[in-house]
Amino acid sequence: MRVALEDPRRQDVHALVDELDAYQAALYPPQSNHGIDIDALSQPEVLFAVARDEAGAAVGCGAVVLGAGFGELKRMFVRPGRRGLGVGKSLLAFLEAEAARRGCTHFMLETGIRQPEALGLYERGGYVRRGPFGAYAEDPLSVFMHKPANSAG
16 A cells, blocks of 8 residues: 555545545535535645555545644545555554644544544544534534644654
């Protein structure tokens, strides 16, 4: 498996993001979906990474939006058939390292309560629960987490 920064507008990557959108739409109502679109993922302050298998197929993705004070993890997704194989862990480690190299000192995220794989990944990665941050409001379907960058990797 290879993880690298890529353009989210690539056709196969766009299809992966569409799959993520469909997955989340089946789990949560629109007001509890906090994804960002391809245009937002293409902005200079966003690090967008793709995991590819041995054959070059996109099997996972994730992003860090670099802001003042923290980097927010967004759009983390691994195709269901590839879960449990370390793809998410590799994506998370890669994104954290890339963001830290660019001066990010703290990571934050919002994920949903109906995504036990994601919650487990973040907890194993050292993230701890906290309240809403930034523009997020309290939402019974959301879990907010954070960790300092110096505990990344």
